[in-house]
Amino acid sequence: MTAKQTEKQFLKSYNIHDFDVPLTSVDMAIFTLKDEQLQVLLVKRAQHPALGQWALPGGFIDFKKDKVLADAARRKLAEKTGVDTPYLEQVATFGGADRDPRGWSVTITYFALIVCDEVELSGDESSDDVKWVPIKDITNKLELAFDHKQVLAACIERLKNKVQYTSLPVNLLPEEFTLTELQQTFEIILDKKIEKKSFRRRIDDADILEETGNMKTGSNRPAKLYRAKPKGENFYFTRNIEGPR
Amino acid sequence: MTAKQTEKQFLKSYNIHDFDVPLTSVDMAIFTLKDEQLQVLLVKRAQHPALGQWALPGGFIDFKKDKVLADAARRKLAEKTGVDTPYLEQVATFGGADRDPRGWSVTITYFALIVCDEVELSGDESSDDVKWVPIKDITNKLELAFDHKQVLAACIERLKNKVQYTSLPVNLLPEEFTLTELQQTFEIILDKKIEKKSFRRRIDDADILEETGNMKTGSNRPAKLYRAKPKGENFYFTRNIEGPR
DNA sequence: ATAATAGTGTCTATCAGACAGTATTAC
């Protein structure tokens, strides 16, 4: 009876493979803003299973390199994009007997928000190809490996929901940006127009930005450039953006 | 090179144990309302590791019984409480090298809301004892196994957050209840008073309850009894409960 | 009648949307 052993004795005779252990991996939905669209990074699988199919980047935990789960996500992100300080959020974990032909599998899913001009796409041994795909193109046209369409849908839903009451889109813009650019980012993700004055009031009340002192010039009145305040974590509003009435 | 194999050949030679696979389990925070307090179910561990310590109920996936992750959570819940149709929500997944002495481990965490008079607590082989603990008693008094204090904190935070803008507390009440009882449930979880009229307006606008036709009598004016509407999923409000100004 | 709790009427405060107005640049 195990209860008679010390914990040390127990651990000595313990073998993880005596139990049902699922194949556990981490998958990422890496979002960026490109060509005025919200896009997600897909990789073409270079290995079985689902060889040749497009999939969310992901892979197994590296027991040596990863101390906690988020490390694995950050590592995958850096491998594919070179970006190492993204906004990163765990979304959900999917697990089941039928989602991977290798057997019972679990995937912990994260999404990341990055600035795409800071990215240099790089494939690696596990992918023939890497590309940005506008999320609007993912509906029925494109097949994704495993249950990744469902996984991605969960990430998009989470992102859209949070954009209604947080300042998350700041993470999709470069260091300096105008209020109009920020508003456009919100509009692209929410896929609806926001009233300018409401938007500016909201951002102003949140007190999350500071002027850089620089201006963005164009063929018209220049716009003030802002940056996120240094310790500016993501702000949570108590009311949602509602959109046109 | 794997790319030259068919998927079938690949799967034939595939062995899950050739990779780093963490010890993956499911843990539950089972909440109920008891003695006018929000309480959580803890079990005393009857096995190594952390033998004798209090912990959230949980365990490994059963590849035969569980088709998807939520099945494992539901199964754990039924084993401990006999309840089989709870409100169940996945909260977060914790994983790391140091959270379990057996090695790199991952736990997918769910919370459940149940009605405690429908429960018959039952230990099983893996637990000496099972008990309800008010969440207010969990601060520093009580040690929990592994990182379960942190895990539980995440569940409590999620619950509190969602109670601000959903109708979740309905799931903690029996079939029939009064509006005052429902309000008290919200107040207990949020740990603050809610203005009666605001609360009733909110519930009324949501249109999620129906009168049962019965009344609850006491030493004063009887109160109408309500039940959740049949297809009443949990309602999402667009504004949070704000509490006293 | 009184105590006690159920339930309502209605005021104010807050913040989102609407929309017209002013400001500042390039040309």
Next chain:
DNA sequence: GTAATACTGTCTGATAGACACTATTAT
């Protein structure tokens, strides 16, 4: 000047909190 975009003033509308009021029961 005109065109274009940045930015603001201020009205309306929706919904939360405050709080006093009425309603209905047991005793």
